[in-house]
Amino acid sequence: MTGPKFANIKTINQVVGHPKYQELCARYRSFLGRSRAVRDDPEKLLDLQADIAETLLGLEAAQRKQKMRARNNNLKIEELEEAKLRALVARRLAHIVREIGDGIAWRFFYYDRAGLYQLTRKPQVGHLDEASINTEMARAEARVAGGALVLLNDLTNFVKFGDLALRTDDGFKFIEAKGGEGSAGSGHATRQLRKLREMADFLNTGSRQTHEGNERIYRLTAQPKTHLAEVANLIRAARRQGKAHARLSDCLAVDVYHVETAAAISVGKQRLLNVRDNPFSESLKAFACHSLDLFDQFTPNRAPYSVFPWPDDACFDILTGRCWIVSYLNWGKLERTLTKRRLLVGDDLDRDRVLQFRTLPFVEQKRRGLWMSVGRPNCTPLRISFVELARLA
Helix, strand or coil: CCCCCCCHHHHHHHHCCCHHHHHHHHHHHHHHHHHHCCCCCCCHHHHHHHHHHHHHHHHHHHHHHHHHHHHCCCCCCCHHHHHHHHHHHHHHHHHHHHHHHHHHHHHHCCCCCCHHHHCCCCCCCCCCCCCHHHHHHHHHHHHHHHEEEEEHHCCCCCCCEEECCEEEEEEEEEECCCCCCHHHHCCCCCCHHHHHHHHHEEEEEHHEEEECCEEECCCCCCCCCCCCHHHHHHHHHHHHHHHHHHHEEEEEEEEEEEEHHHHHHCCCHHHHHCCCCCCCCCCCEEEEEECCCCCCCCCCCCCHHHHHCHHHHHHHHHCCCEEEEEEEEEHHHHHHHHCCCCEEEEECCCCCHHHHHHHHHHHHHHCCEEEEEEECCCCCCEEEECCHHHCCC
């Protein structure tokens, strides 16, 4: 499964409207608030991660159980469909909980997007294992007792180096909690430990040597201008009136829907199934994206909603689907603006390439990507890659 996108919003509605989904979402709501409150408290942060680990183990077990049930040919059609839906519910809930885990990781690494992107560059791990989690928790407790802030990496999508990440006054460190004494001196274990040390050194110093030369992480001190405050106001307005819209710039527009309010008043449920009011529809390079389009998929190109500078209830409503954000990007206008200001150095975004790219499955889009380079003449350009242009906003 590649995950429901904007086109099959009915599938998304089935999941977010399921009673079990709504019941468990209410139960997990406290995770988000706790993750923000205990970010720098080693003991309380570890207690929260223990609760998250227990929750993920239960959700993954429920998903496996419902998948097996859905393969039982002795069941009635409606029972098979319900089992498939419950498996989707469990998968989506696990994705939400991991996004809260990703928020913990972003704060743990001081919102260092460049560094976090490096930590995703390994294959995704499989299901959680209770014995492994217990081993990691034991090692984590010992490190917390020594004053370190500890992150259980398996609870996140972003951090794929080592089992635990440590943050102390001396910087970051990655350790493997699993593996017996017999494997400690093996060639594989030695290479793995070297890679963990090299990654920690890179994050701590911002520099490393590769076969292509010296690679550095540059951190700008300028504060970026965003539309987050305006979108927060739209979320508040949507709670009152069902829908709120704003044209934020020549290139960007946003619709926000509060599902319960919109379904109860004039916007109506059917209206929610056709939320394609793209003000840039006449442009050949205009794209729309939905806050739930990566329904149960992960991409490092997108910051988790759990770290957005909005109140807890707003972030959680976006995470769970009680609130929808539909963004419209006029890439053609943005491209012309960058070109006019001599900032667009190059791209591979001609019309035919973009149209072909948008027809590819998500996994293939992730493998191929699109890119653009932004910078001043005679300066090293900044190369930006995208999983999908429709997900820029």
